[in-house]
Amino acid sequence: MKPPPMSPRINEVRKGVTWRVLDFFYKLLEGDHEWAERRLFLLILMGAAFMLMSRATEQIAPFEFLAPTLAEMPEALRFVVSFLASLAHPQTLRHILPPLVGSYLAIRLASNYVRDLFEIADLTTARHYLQASIFGWDYPTIKIGGNGYEADDEKDTNPIPKIGGPGFVNVGTGYVAVFERVGGPSKVAGSGEHFIRRFEHLREVIDLRDQFRKKDGVKVYTKDGIQVSVRNVEVAFRIHTQSRGRTEQEVYPFSIGAVRRIAYTKTVSASGPSVWTDGMTGAVVKRITGFIADNVLDDIVAKPTPDSPDPRDKIKAIFAEKKTRDAFLNMGVDLLWVSIGHIETPKDVIDQRLNAWRAAWMKQERVELASGEANKVRLMEYVRGLARIELLEKFTKGVPLSRDTAMPVDLILIQIAEVLNTRSGKSFRSSKEDRGEELGTLGLLRQMLSSAASSGDVKLISDGSDDAASTP
Numbered sequence: 001m002k003p004p005p006m007s008p009r010i011n012e013v014r015k016g017v018t019w020r021v022l023d024f025f026y027k028l029l030e031g032d033h034e035w036a037e038r039r040l041f042l043l044i045l046m047g048a049a050f051m052l053m054s055r056a057t058e059q060i061a062p063f064e065f066l067a068p069t070l071a072e073m074p075e076a077l078r079f080v081v082s083f084l085a086s087l088a089h090p091q092t093l094r095h096i097l098p099p100l101v102g103s104y105l106a107i108r109l110a111s112n113y114v115r116d117l118f119e120i121a122d123l124t125t126a127r128h129y130l131q132a133s134i135f136g137w138d139y140p141t142i143k144i145g146g147n148g149y150e151a152d153d154e155k156d157t158n159p160i161p162k163i164g165g166p167g168f169v170n171v172g173t174g175y176v177a178v179f180e181r182v183g184g185p186s187k188v189a190g191s192g193e194h195f196i197r198r199f200e201h202l203r204e205v206i207d208l209r210d211q212f213r214k215k216d217g218v219k220v221y222t223k224d225g226i227q228v229s230v231r232n233v234e235v236a237f238r239i240h241t242q243s244r245g246r247t248e249q250e251v252y253p254f255s256i257g258a259v260r261r262i263a264y265t266k267t268v269s270a271s272g273p274s275v276w277t278d279g280m281t282g283a284v285v286k287r288i289t290g291f292i293a294d295n296v297l298d299d300i301v302a303k304p305t306p307d308s309p310d311p312r313d314k315i316k317a318i319f320a321e322k323k324t325r326d327a328f329l330n331m332g333v334d335l336l337w338v339s340i341g342h343i344e345t346p347k348d349v350i351d352q353r354l355n356a357w358r359a360a361w362m363k364q365e366r367v368e369l370a371s372g373e374a375n376k377v378r379l380m381e382y383v384r385g386l387a388r389i390e391l392l393e394k395f396t397k398g399v400p401l402s403r404d405t406a407m408p409v410d411l412i413l414i415q416i417a418e419v420l421n422t423r424s425g426k427s428f429r430s431s432k433e434d435r436g437e438e439l440g441t442l443g444l445l446r447q448m449l450s451s452a453a454s455s456g457d458v459k460l461i462s463d464g465s466d467d468a469a470s471t472p
Contacts, residue, residue, distance in 0.1 A: 032166045032197060036136025047099045051087070054095030060086045107131075118162050129159040132166055133198055140167040144177050148205055164201035169194050171205075174252050176239075178203040178263040185264070188256045204263045206276070208252035210238045210336065213281040220289040224296040232341030235284045237333050258332030265331070280333055287324065288340065291315050300343060312340045 027035050028042075066085055070078045086092055107130055115126040131137045142160045143150040149161045160167045164181075170193045171177045179187040179196055180203045187200065218230040240258035244250070262276045291314070292300055304310040318324055319338050328335045 030198060032195070033136060036134065040135045043103070047096060050099055051092065051096050055087065055092045058091050060089050060091050114163075118159075120159065120162060121157070125157045125159055129163060136166075139195075141170065142167065143170045143172065144175065144202065144205060145172045146175060146205060146207055148202060160196075160201075164199045165196035166198050167196060169196055169202075174207065174209050176206050176208055176252075176254055176259055178206070178259060185260060188259050190254065191252070206239065206259055206262060208239050208254055210236060211277055211280070212236050213277060215281055215285050216341075218285050218289060220292050222292055222297045222300060223294060226297045227346065228292065228297070228300070229344040230285070230288060230292070230341065231344050232339070233281075233285055233288065234339040234341065235281055236336040236338075237280055237328070238336065240329060240332050240334050255332070258329075261330070261332040280328075280331065283328070283331065284319075284335075284338055287318055288315055291318060292343070297345070301345070311343075315340055 028039065031038075066081075070082055073081065107127065111123050111127040111130055114120065114129060115123055118126075120126050120129075128138065128140070132139050140158050140160055142158050158167075160169070169177065169189065171189050171191050173191045175191060177189045177194075178185065179189065179200045181197075181200055185203070187194070187196065213235050215233040215235075216231055218233065219227060220230065221227050239262070240255045241253045242255045242258075244253040246253060266276070266279070267274045295311075300311050302308060302311065304313075316338065319335060325335065
């Protein structure tokens with residue numbers, strides 16, 4: 001017949017009792033401090049029970065020197081005193097020897113096993129470790145600095161560096177220590193004294209102070225394939241502090257999550273696990289070289305202008321971006337500042353750039369000279385046009401516009417001759433070609449006027465020293 005189901009309340013109570021019992025035995029086997037004292041008390045109690053059980057199987061006569069005293073006591077008191085006195089009898093004490101000898105041999109053999117397992121120098125150190133682990137006697141103590149466990153006279157005999165806890169560790173100021181067990185990380189301890197549990201061992205020590213690193217001679221190719229070297233890259237950073245300020249109680253604040261990310265997010269190479277400070281410096285250099293690789297050399301070494309800022313300012317702007325800050329926070333680091341230094345190009349590249357700039361400058365000079373010459377020709381043609389307009393205006397001056405008042409052709413020719421004669425005397429205002437053209441025209445007009453005068457129509461006044469040719 002199927003038993004009736006238990007009520008939820010009874011089932012919850014049963015689970016709670018089972019959990020408490022299992023937790024009690026777990027702590028009894030592995031606990032430290034007060035649980036180690038309880039284990040010692042339990043062993044003593046078991047030895048006493050064994051001795052009492054052995055006493056119950058023995059018929060022990062009372063001590064002879066106590067016989068007169070016991071005879072004078074009441075029966076109940078006499079029984080109690082007689083029983084207590086029998087516990088000190090050799091026949092009773094011999095039953096305590098098996099537990100004592102067994103315990104001694106067990107500790108001795110276990111100490112030898114621990115010594116061989118963890119390669120400890122001597123058996124005494126292994127025995128001290130077992131006594132501290134089982135009974136809580138004389139827990140070892142050791143200091144932790146920037147390089148891990150600090151060397152002292154007792155380091156070789158201290159079981160903590162090779163085995164781990166239980167014991168006390170004293171972490172130096174400005175450092176944080178990460179401890180782990182077989183199952184994973186167990187504790188992040190700041191400066192001060194801390195107790196580590198059984199088999200807890202040191203994973204890493206991280207410096208909480210501001211870190212300054214310098215990287216020099218980083219070679220990278222630009223987008224146009226020219227190799228440059230980035231010199232004197234400097235970076236300052238520290239462990240993420242969750243925006244907590246420094247106080248007297250917490251001189252070097254830190255984030256437990258950031259410390260664990262630094263301790264457990266490492267790359268492993270042939271030389272071993274990476275160092276978190278080197279990884280941080282490498283991340284900064286990677287972003288600088290990435291910017292250089294995405295730009296040509298002229299943009300990287302260009303002179304700052306109002307329209308184009310300094311390339312170094314562009315690189316610094318990368319580290320001010322939120323996504324870059326978040327990337328470093330994911331690494332567990334607060335980036336304080338970055339200094340770019342300077343970008344160095346090879347000498348042959350500098351010479352090649354100078355030659356290219358020289359050719360560009362010479363080309364620009366030729367273009368500007370050609371442009372100036374063309375502008376000169378244009379201006380000369382413009383001036384010639386103005387001169388022709390001026391001549392036409394003088395030629396037509398005084399010429400009537402009406403047909404009724406038509407002026408004789410010979411008078412027009414005389415006026416033109418006067419203009420050319422006057423203009424030919426101003427040689428400093430005209431070029432030789434223009435003056436020669438004007439003199440030729442003037443000579444032609446004189447011939448025409450001479451022929452007209454010979455026919456008796458007009459009268460000539462010779463040369464430019466006279467006033468002009470006049471009508472009769």
